[in-house]
């Protein structure tokens with residue numbers, strides 16, 4: 109039988125059997141130590157008993173969003189149409205995490221949009237201004253409030269499979285519950301002492317949108333987004349403002365570090381490239397060499 113992985117719990121996977129999940133949920137394991145199954149994967153599985161089965165193979169993926177450190181990879185979602193990176197002014201916004209999420213999407217060839225949640229909070233306005241340059245980079249920026257108005261986001265999601273990613277506490281699961289009312293996802297308070305979320309969601313989970321077309325994948329919030337899987341060429345291609353200046357530096361193999369005649373460094377000097385983004389680029393480059 110064929111199905112879609114809708115939840116990953118360690119070595120157990122919930123698989124929705126049949127097209128659009130009309131055959132119900134089957135709890136599966138993998139044969140041997142295969143691992144590497146992501147939420148959104150299309151799999152072939154064999155039924156072993158009522159409601160249980162074994163995953164036999166994973167179909168070729170259209171794309172895969174994941175993070176990685178020296179030791180391992182953490183798969184976030186496979187076969188998505190887009191990623192919605194959720195940010196908020198509370199808990200404190202960390203731009204480097206946003207940039208790393210965007211880089212991961214670029215490398216995986218997944219279109220990304222930025223969703224500024226908690227528009228009902230007064231702190232949001234300043235952050236919205238700070239994020240405006242991202243629109244010029246080509247990333248759509250939507251302002252929503254999971255407590256008040258999510259229409260702009262609902263419109264963007266219709267008919268697509270979208271993964272929600274971002275820091276803990278930004279409101280991913282709250283947004284999911286608004287958009288998929290019977291999802292009943294657990295949401296958590298924010299730790300005021302730590303100015304951070306409490307890592308309420310522990311597993312990625314896919315939900316069908318109520319309209320029937322499209323799905324939403326909720327994922328656990330992260331503090332860091334490891335990108336050990338980057339190589340130099342894909343790093344340079346992952347920054348639109350660097351990509352668009354390709355061939356404009358004096359040296360054809362310029363890495364935009366401190367080379368003379370570097371078009372990227374020039375642009376940063378005049379403010380047309382964000383210093384914060386260039387800094388993260390340099391950090392990632394240093395991690396590759």
Ligand SMILES: Nc1nc2c(ncn2[C@@H]2O[C@H](COP(=O)(O)OP(=O)(O)OP(=O)(O)O)[C@@H](O)[C@H]2O)c(=O)[nH]1
Pocket residue numbers: 225226227228229252253254255256274275276277278279280281282283294295296297298305306307308309310327328329330
């Ligand atoms: N004021 C305000 N609070 C919100 C909004 N959306 C979510 N929250 C609150 O933010 C807190 C965290 O929400 P969650 O949905 O659990 O956040 P999450 O991103 O799923 O967090 P993790 O599962 O830990 O990654 C909860 O107290 C929510 O009520 C919003 O639009 N406005």
Ligand SMILES: [Mg+2]
Pocket residue numbers: 280281282294295308309326327328329
């Ligand atoms: Mg959550």
Ligand SMILES: [Zn+2]
Pocket residue numbers: 357362363364365367369370371372373
């Ligand atoms: Zn350069």
